[in-house]
Amino acid sequence: MTPIDSFEDLHEFRSSKNNIHSISIEFQNKTGADTRVDEQGQIVEDLYLVIDNLNIDGHDLMPKISRISHYQTDQGIRTGTHNWMAFAGLLRIKLHRNLLYTLWMSSTV
Amino acid sequence: MSSILVIAVPILQTNQTPYGPAVVSGILRQAGHETSVWDMNIDLYHHFRNEWNEIVDVFALRAVRGQDSHSKIMRRVLRYMRKQIRSRLADPNLDAVLLSVFSSHSLDAMIPITAYIREYRPDLYVLAGGRGLDNIEKTTGLAYADYYARYLPVNCWYVGDAENNLVSVLTQRHQGVFKSPPVAGKDIESVPPADWTGYDFTRYEGYATDSIRMPITGSKGCVRQCTFCDVASSWPKFVFRKGSDIGRELIDTYQRTGIRKFEFTDNLVNGSITNFREMNNTVVSELPDTLDYIGYAICRPRNEFPKSDFELARRAGASMFKVGIESGSEKVRHDMKKKFSNDDINWFAENCYDQGIRQLWLMFVGYPSESEQDFQDSLRLLERHRHLSHDGMVTVFLSLPMMLLTGSGFMRRYGEEYGLMHNTDDPLSDFFWTSHKYQDNTFQIRVDRWRRFIDAIYKYGFDDQTTRQAEKFLEIEGVEKTYRELYKDGKRIIPINTLTPHINKETHV
Numbered sequence: 001m002t003p004i005d006s007f008e009d010l011h012e013f014r015s016s017k018n019n020i021h022s023i024s025i026e027f028q029n030k031t032g033a034d035t036r037v038d039e040q041g042q043i044v045e046d047l048y049l050v051i052d053n054l055n056i057d058g059h060d061l062m063p064k065i066s067r068i069s070h071y072q073t074d075q076g077i078r079t080g081t082h083n084w085m086a087f088a089g090l091l092r093i094k095l096h097r098n099l100l101y102t103l104w105m106s107s108t109v
Numbered sequence: 110m111s112s113i114l115v116i117a118v119p120i121l122q123t124n125q126t127p128y129g130p131a132v133v134s135g136i137l138r139q140a141g142h143e144t145s146v147w148d149m150n151i152d153l154y155h156h157f158r159n160e161w162n163e164i165v166d167v168f169a170l171r172a173v174r175g176q177d178s179h180s181k182i183m184r185r186v187l188r189y190m191r192k193q194i195r196s197r198l199a200d201p202n203l204d205a206v207l208l209s210v211f212s213s214h215s216l217d218a219m220i221p222i223t224a225y226i227r228e229y230r231p232d233l234y235v236l237a238g239g240r241g242l243d244n245i246e247k248t249t250g251l252a253y254a255d256y257y258a259r260y261l262p263v264n265c266w267y268v269g270d271a272e273n274n275l276v277s278v279l280t281q282r283h284q285g286v287f288k289s290p291p292v293a294g295k296d297i298e299s300v301p302p303a304d305w306t307g308y309d310f311t312r313y314e315g316y317a318t319d320s321i322r323m324p325i326t327g328s329k330g331c332v333r334q335c336t337f338c339d340v341a342s343s344w345p346k347f348v349f350r351k352g353s354d355i356g357r358e359l360i361d362t363y364q365r366t367g368i369r370k371f372e373f374t375d376n377l378v379n380g381s382i383t384n385f386r387e388m389n390n391t392v393v394s395e396l397p398d399t400l401d402y403i404g405y406a407i408c409r410p411r412n413e414f415p416k417s418d419f420e421l422a423r424r425a426g427a428s429m430f431k432v433g434i435e436s437g438s439e440k441v442r443h444d445m446k447k448k449f450s451n452d453d454i455n456w457f458a459e460n461c462y463d464q465g466i467r468q469l470w471l472m473f474v475g476y477p478s479e480s481e482q483d484f485q486d487s488l489r490l491l492e493r494h495r496h497l498s499h500d501g502m503v504t505v506f507l508s509l510p511m512m513l514l515t516g517s518g519f520m521r522r523y524g525e526e527y528g529l530m531h532n533t534d535d536p537l538s539d540f541f542w543t544s545h546k547y548q549d550n551t552f553q554i555r556v557d558r559w560r561r562f563i564d565a566i567y568k569y570g571f572d573d574q575t576t577r578q579a580e581k582f583l584e585i586e587g588v589e590k591t592y593r594e595l596y597k598d599g600k601r602i603i604p605i606n607t608l609t610p611h612i613n614k615e616t617h618v
Contacts, residue, residue, distance in 0.1 A: 019228065096224065100260040104220040108167060109183045 023093040025049070030088040048086040056099055064106040069093040111234075111279065112143045113205045114197060118215040118222060118239075119150040120169040123161075124314035128324035128374065129209040129239055131303035133271050139301040140276040146307045147197055149190070149222075155312060156189055157182070169214035187221055194225040203233065205279065208263070210239035216253055219261060227262045234282055238267035238275070258286050270329070272296045292329055294348040302358040310366055322372040322403070323362055327355040327388065332380045332407070335435075335445045336523045337476065340376050342516030347377070352384040356391025359400055359426070371426070373404030378430075382413055389418075389425035400426030408432060408449045408457040416460055423464040430461060431469040437490030438483035441476050446518075451490075458494055458503065468503045469573070474562050475510035475555030477527045477547045484558050491569045498570040505571040506578055507563055509585060510555035512539045540588050541596050552592055559585060 027049050034047035054061040061068065062083060071081040073089035085091055096102045115134055117127035127148055134144040154161055160182045167179055198206070206226060210219060219237065226235060242254040249256055254266040267278060269289030273296040278287050303325070315321035330344030363369050379385040392400060402425075436442055439451055461468050474484060497503040513519055513531050524531070528546030532538040541552050563582075566572050 019224075098220075098224050098227075098260065098262060100220050100257075101224040104217065109180045109187065 019097050021095045021097060023095070025051070025085065025091045025093075027085045027088050027091070046086060048084050050084045051091075052083075054093070056095070059099060059103060061093075061103075064103065065093070067106040068095065068102060110141050110143065111205050112200070112202045113137060113145075113207060113279075114203055115144055115146045115207045115209060116197075116222070117146070117148040117150050117209050118211070118241075119153050119218045120165050120214040121148075121150040121211055123151060123154045124321060126305070126308055126310065126313055126321070126323060127209065127211065128303065128326075129211055129271075130207075131305050131308070132300075132326070133207060133209065133238075133275065134306065135301040135304035136271055136275060137279070138304055142276075142279075144304070144306075148308070148312075149193070151312050152193060153186065153190070157186060160186075165214075168217050190221060191225045191228075194222065195229050198226065198230045198233070203230075205234040205236065206230075207279075208235065208237040208239075210237055210241035210253075212239075212241045213244045215239070215241045216244065219257065223261045223263055234265075234279075235263045236265040236267055236279060237263050238271065242266060242268060254286050270296070272300045291344050291346075292348060294346070297329060297348045297350055300350065302354075302361065305362070305366060310368060316368075319370070321368055322370040323366065323368050324374050325355070325358060325362070325371050325402075326350075326374045327352075327378060327384075328375045328380055330380075331376045333446060333448060334518055335433075335447055336518040336527075337435075337445060337473075337511060337514070338518060339514045339516035339520075341518065342521065344376075347380050349381055349384055352381075352387025352389075353391045355384075356388040356425075359388075359392055359402070360396055363396065363400060369400050369426075371400065371402040373402060376405055377407050378402075378404035379406045379409065379414070382409060382418070386418060386421065389421045389427075392425040393421060397424050401428045402426040403429040404431070406430035406432055406457075408434070408453040410449070410453050411456045414457070419460040419464045419466065423466055427464075427466050429467040429469060431471060432457070434470045434472055434490070436472070436474075436476060436479065436483065437487035438479065439486075441479050441483045441486075444478045445476065454490070455494075458497055462497050462502055465502075467501060468497075470503060470505045470571075471508065472505055472562070473508040473511055474558040475550065477511070477529065477544050477550055479550065479558075484562075487562060488565050491565050491571060495569040495571075501574075503571060504573040505566045506573045506575075507559065507566060507581065509540070509581060509588070510552070510559050513542050514539070537591060537595070541592060552596070556585065556589055 030047055035043060036045040038044050051062075051065070054065060065083060066081045069081045069091055071079050071085065071087075071089060071091045073079060073087040075087075075089075077087075079087065079089075081091060096105070115130040115137075117130050121127055127150070130146045130148070134146055137144050153164065157164055163179055163182050164186055167183055208219065208222065210216065223235065223237075226233065237254075237257070242252065242257070244253050245251070246253055246256040252268070254268045257263065258266050265278060265283045266286045267275065267289065268286065270292035271289075272292045274287070274289045278289075305323075310316050310321065313321050328347060328349035330347040331338070331340045332347045334341045359371060362371075433447075434454060435445060435447060437451075442449065458468060472487065474487065476483075491505070494503060513529065519527065519529060523529075528544045529542055530545065531542045543552075544550060572578070
């Protein structure tokens with residue numbers, strides 16, 4: 001499948017007194033018409049968002065994304081997080097202000 | 110004056126009282142600060158005794174992370190650590206925390222510990238120090254002190270000996286990495302005894318069975334600068350405390366704690382013979398035939414170290430000397446700059462034996478200039494002393510075939526003399542080094558000698574029953590496998606280049 005569009009942006013985050021920072025990605029306005037299925041009910045074309053890269057200070061966070069994020073659909077269902085968003089909803093990536101702590105925790109507990 | 114909490118960071122041995130915090134506490138108290146020591150490791154151990162092996166796996170060995178069973182344990186462990194830290198930091202008068210990072214096994218625990226400290230007390234001055242921070246972080250090639258300084262919320266990373274600069278660094282609230290030069294004679298002379306206030310010795314394994322040993326330091330550095338060794342890179346000169354002060358500390362510690370067994374952290378207990386004699390005399394004059402100590406020693410000639418010295422040492426408590434014999438060949442030991450003869454070995458070995466002082470000989474094979482003839486001399490050394498091997502009176506520990514250690518004399522100044530080829534970017538070439546001057550000394554030859562020597566150790570009854578030696582069998586198999594897969598027959602995935610120094614010149618000579 002070919003992505004219908006791609007989007008790239010650079011964000012700067014400032015540290016605050018709060019230990020936890022979050023990056024939220026909201027996937028909006030996806031409707032049933034954006035997903036096409038064949039006669040067997042298999043999805044043949046879909047609209048989804050791929051997170052291609054999540055890197056902070058040279059540390060690749062992609063392998064840890066399932067452990068440092070929550071993904072909740074608009075229907076209120078919590079679903080597993082991978083590197084794509086196929087349901088309309090909100091993905092929230094949580095990062096401790098101490099990056100090494102985030103990395104360590106995500107591979108330990 | 111500051112109120113300082115010194116924390117022993119997990120993971121540590123549970124049968125050893127952490128020495129670093131006691132040393133630091135002694136130094137700081139002498140300078141007028143108030144200190145308290147918290148062995149977080151022994152607390153964790155007692156709280157999670159049944160899960161201790163898993164905790165060690167995760168924290169120290171970085172294994173089995175992410176498995177569900179371990180995740181559950183670790184969640185409980187981290188909750189407990191957080192709660193304990195909160196409680197320990199509750200004292201509003203506390204204004205500094207020192208974290209003692211003893212070895213690489215304590216590095217990972219630093220990550221949550223520093224995060225929790227900052228959660229509860231962002232105002233505290235936090236300093237971390239200890240030899241663990243000298244380890245190299247693999248992805249960056251940086252020492253952990255420098256690597257962690259980028260990420261962890263610690264004010265000061267103190268690298269090197271505490272004796273000379275810790276007080277001033279703490280007083281001035283130094284920020285960033287501080288690299289302390291090696292301790293000098295005048296620094297160690299005036300160092301106070303370790304302060305064991307606040308330790309509950311009954312909590313350590315071995316206390317009830319009288320097998321616990323208190324660490325003690327009498328000296329730093331070595332009187333030799335052997336080519337293969339890295340001690341001189343940390344302490345270029347042999348420096349020592351007064352023998353009478355060391356003797357006094359042994360006596361006082363025994364009288365205060367009831368623990369009579371000691372282990373010297375020194376590279377050599379008899380680096381200065383007169384000082385060693387003075388220490389033993391101090392002990393024997395007050396507590397003859399009471400204490401028990403072990404430590405590293407060097408073989409001394411009969412005219413310098415007469416029979417009376419062996420008897421005196423035994424009466425003061427000497428129960429075992431670990432001796433770096435290294436090779437049975439006088440020629441090889443001469444090349445190493447080891448400087449003792451076969452007669453010195455005989456003298457030392459026989460007299461220790463006569464006094465009932467056990468010996469652990471440390472040996473290795475494959476020194477660059479070692480020929481087959483030299484290796485045969487090593488085998489003959491064992492054969493000649495086989496009568497001393499019964500009942501573990503003399504055991505032999507065989508290290509892996511010669512490795513090029515970072516900071517060793519080879520790396521610092523003898524590489525060219527020996528024609529050594531080594532890739533400083535490839536840690537494996539520490540094992541697989543070659544020499545264009547001694548081309549017969551290949552990795553395969555070295556391993557072959559290793560196997561023949563270990564056979565001789567068993568044949569003559571010198572076998573060391575510790576798991577440490579057993580681990581070497583596994584390690585050598587692993588290294589051999591790597592060699593076969595990656596290096597044999599020119600299959601060097603990374604070329605081995607001419608040796609170049611790659612040590613941190615700011616902290617090493």
